[in-house]
Amino acid sequence: MTSLLIKGLQKTTLIDYPGKVAATIFVGKCNFRCGFCYNKDLVVDYDKLPTLKEEEILDFLKSRKKWLDGVCISGGEPTMHKELPEFIKKIKEIGLLVKLDTNGVNPSMLRELIDKKLVDYVAMDIKGPLDKYSITAGVKVDKEKIKESVDILMKSNVDYEFRTTVVPGLLDNGDFEKIGKWLKGAKRYFLQQFKPDKKCIDKSYADKKPLPAGKLEEFKKILNPYFEEVGVRGV
């Protein structure tokens, strides 16, 4: 049995899992190439990072069980790995909640994780309206898979959110109108402020200025009618 490709561990976070004290596990490899992604090490150069042993991570989680509510599994794209469900099962046996961050490319694994009650919260990235997906994700995207993941979450009983990084120059008012119409009726949608970073996959994003907070508020107003809750993060 192979192990999950774990490339990082943040021992405590108060922000990754809404309302919970959590640890975050970073899984290597992603099939998207979002230019604004600042996890280049995990996405492109993951084989240069040391792989952490599953047992070490599980031992750490056991030792912190009293202080942690849950674990975030982030990346990279965790659902690219067939080992993910088995690994999460081991976390659930410790008695911790599990939040999954995903770009939605693997609806069948998402369904399995939800059906087997292996995830308690799912945060799915929405890279833009479907007609811009391949531009924002930097690769040709199978949009049927993205649509299927959205449908699975909206019809499930699992707690979830959709979220979009607001990248300057990529998305405009009309795009958020389209996103609202597409995801209409969803529980939670978050706009996340873009942060320029030297390590962005597309180096030109290193110097791009984030949009002013007022512009994110304008997008929020467009989105409000379509969701139970719309939030803005990172401004």
Ligand code: SF4
């Ligand atoms: S931002 Fe894009 S490239 Fe980076 S991990 Fe997420 S989906 Fe992959």
